Amino acid sequence: MLHAEHLTIAIGTRTLCRGLDLAVAPGELWAVLGCNGSGKTTLLHALAGLAPAQAGRVSVAGKTARGLFAPEPPPHTRRAAAARRTRSSGARSPIM
Numbered sequence: 001m002l003h004a005e006h007l008t009i010a011i012g013t014r015t016l017c018r019g020l021d022l023a024v025a026p027g028e029l030w031a032v033l034g035c036n037g038s039g040k041t042t043l044l045h046a047l048a049g050l051a052p053a054q055a056g057r058v059s060v061a062g063k064t065a066r067g068l069f070a071p072e073p074p075p076h077t078r079r080a081a082a083a084r085r086t087r088s089s090g091a092r093s094p095i096m
Contacts, residue, residue, distance in 0.1 A: 001025050002047065002065075007056035009039065009046050016042055020056070 007020040016039030024030055032040045045051035047058055049065035058065040 001061060003057075003059045004047060005057045007046065007058060008054045009042055009051075010054050011039070011042060015054075022047075 002022070002024040004020055004022040007022070008018045009016045009020075032043060034040050042051060046053045047065065049058065049060075
């Protein structure tokens with residue numbers, strides 16, 4: 001279950017929502033509607049833990065959502081990190 005309690009989201013000085021309480025049960029469908037630039041994507045990012053909220057709490061199945069659905073780093077970043085680890089261990093880098 002997704003829970004948002006007293007959620008406040010803002011971009012700069014513009015408050016997009018204040019005091020949002022939301023509970024979404026498994027199997028429920030919801031739609032977020034609004035004009036361009038009204039904060040729909042920012043709200044979804046906050047609910048997924050990808051963007052910070054100014055106040056409130058978001059949880060998924062009882063776990064705090066901050067970073068819960070963090071995107072995987074791009075492939076070129078993973079390759080560079082692997083190459084650095086290989087070089088620091090003294091082995092030859094497989095990426096040439």
